[in-house]
């Protein structure tokens with residue numbers, strides 16, 4: 409490209425530079441998850457451009473889910489385009505997709521696991537989620553009555569994941585690709601109206617934009633950002649309740665408003681290694697605090713038990729036979 413870059417290209421590059429030079433972002437190696445769509449190709453170019461200036465290598469990772477005919481070819485094409493856009497390398501990861509939770513969720517789970525295990529500890533993996541993706545996430549959460557964590561949308565930094573384009577509209581990534589002379593891959597699922605998110609994108613959001621005279625995606629993204637700020641403040645308070653040795657004192661938890669108490673419990677359970685914690689588990693552990701005194705236990709995923717004894721809560725490996 410000669411002369412000044414196209415404004416769309418500049419906007420994407422600026423978004424990436426602002427994040428990669430943000431001191432709160434990790435300084436380690438940078439990877440870009442490239443699907444071959446407009447968002448991640450524009451992201452790849454901007455990350456490569458910024459990486460050269462910052463003298464940081466930027467590598468591409470492309471996941472081939474093997475779910476549709478020609479997926480290997482689509483992945484190879486995405487890798488080629490990513491290299492042409494300036495990435496130092498582009499590697500295709502082939503994954504086995506399970507069946508649990510439906511095809512989309514299973515593919516996402518396999519994809520995130522493969523990306524995570526392909527990078528060294530401390531590395532950053534950039535994802536191409538845009539402001540429109542954020543708006544869809546928030547709207548979907550609201551419509552489903554989800555809790556504040558879901559309605560507050562995706563976080564820009566959630567190591568190893570980094571999402572530098574959360575303030576960039578999708579039309580900008582599309583315009584950037586056009587200006588760069590690269591043709592993005594169109595995921596056929598993005599057009600099939602049977603997916604809820606797709607209908608939200610193509611039917612609900614345009615209608616809302618029309619009724620409210622525009623600016624809806626930006627407004628939803630702002631709402632999400634405000635909720636995230638509130639939520640982070642609550643998290644800080646919740647963390648303060650957990651003792652340095654990782655123990656929780658029932659006496660400290662009892663007087664708290666339930667929102668703060670559950671925050672503390674969630675954080676504590678996650679720190680104690682409980683994975684796939686559901687709201688039902690959390691409610692049961694919360695009941696250990698509130699309803700009665702004395703001893704008690706709650707079975708948790710991963711063969712763990714939350715136990716109340718002598719006014720303290722602890723997480724322990726479950727005994728081999730159930731017999732509480």
Ligand SMILES: Nc1ncnc2c1ncn2[C@@H]1O[C@H](COP(=O)(O)OP(=O)(O)OP(=O)(O)O)[C@@H](O)[C@H]1O
Nearest residue numbers: 441442443447448469470471472516534535536537
């Ligand atoms: N096959 C893939 N290979 C590598 N990266 C991918 C692939 N598919 C998606 N990504 C990354 O994830 C980002 C988001 O893509 P998409 O919205 O399709 O994924 P998702 O994980 O289903 O989204 P969400 O997290 O919103 O549910 C892309 O911009 C890209 O960075």
